[in-house]
Amino acid sequence: MSGVAKRDMKVAAQVVPHCAENPFSLFGLDVADELLREWADNARVKKIAVRSRGKGCEQLIRLIAAASIAVEAVYDRPCEGQAWMGLPLRNEEAFEADAVDGIVVGTLSPGVAEDLQRELVERFPDMPVLFAAPWMSVPAPSPVLVAG
Numbered sequence: 001m002s003g004v005a006k007r008d009m010k011v012a013a014q015v016v017p018h019c020a021e022n023p024f025s026l027f028g029l030d031v032a033d034e035l036l037r038e039w040a041d042n043a044r045v046k047k048i049a050v051r052s053r054g055k056g057c058e059q060l061i062r063l064i065a066a067a068s069i070a071v072e073a074v075y076d077r078p079c080e081g082q083a084w085m086g087l088p089l090r091n092e093e094a095f096e097a098d099a100v101d102g103i104v105v106g107t108l109s110p111g112v113a114e115d116l117q118r119e120l121v122e123r124f125p126d127m128p129v130l131f132a133a134p135w136m137s138v139p140a141p142s143p144v145l146v147a148g
Contacts (some may be wrong), residue, residue, distance in 0.1 A: 017070060019060075026137075027127060029059055029063065030133065031132075032059075032108065032132035032133065033063045033066070033067070035130065035132045036063055036064065036067055036069070036104070036130065036132050037067050039128065039130045039132075040067060040069050040102070041148055043101070043102055043128035044101065045101040045102040045128055046069070046070060046101050047069075047070040047071075047072050047099075047100050047101050048064070048069055048070070048072065048100050048101065048102045048103060048104050049071070049072050049073055049074075049075055049077050049095060049099070049100045049102075049104075050073075050074045050075065050087075050103075050104050050106040051076075051092065051095075051103050051104070051105055051106055051116065051120060052073060052075070052076055052092075052106040052107055052116060052125075053074060053076045053084065053106050054105075054106055054107025054108070054109055054113070055107050055109045055112075056106055056107060056108030056109070056133070057106040057107060057108075058085060059108065060073050060104065060106055060107075060108065061074075061085050061087070061106075063132070064104065068136070070081055071085065071087050072088070072099050072100045073087060073088040073089065073090045073092070074087050074089050074095070075090050075091070075092045075095050076089065076091070076092060076106075077092045077093075078091075079090055079091050087121065093098060095098055097124050097127055100127075101128070101132065102127060102128040102129065103120055103124070103127055103128070103129045103130070104129075104130050104131075104132065105117050105120070105129065105130065105131040105132075105133075107131075107133065108132070108133045110131075110133045112130035113132075113133040114131060114133075115126070116131070117129050117130075117131040
């Protein structure tokens with residue numbers, strides 16, 4: 001085995017256990033998980049609507065399920081069926097604010113999420129709205145270097 005291959009194996013051995021301990025740590029999902037749980041606790045949110053099926057929405061749905069937060073429906077445009085990821089799928093025009101305690105923006109793309117959150121807060125000023133994509137404020141991880 002070459003020196004480079006040995007070094008790569010050592011680096012992988014140090015990185016993989018962290019991901020195995022917390023599967024959400026990959027790609028910063030642990031940050032999104034923490035924000036979601038804190039938001040739900042502080043706002044006393046029990047049932048939410050997910051607005052939009054943007055980049056990373058599937059991962060957000062998994063985080064929401066892991067946090068045991070009920071999802072009333074996923075709202076998007078267009079809607080090509082009645083369900084998505086096992087959840088009711090509805091046109092965004094059908095959203096009824098009285099049916100939920102809060103809204104989660106369904107994208108991990110920071111710019112898109114921020115814009116959609118702003119729009120939703122303007123339309124529903126008394127509704128807690130979360131976008132769990134604050135990647136710009138998260139420091140980049142330092143590389144792990146192993147002498148080989």
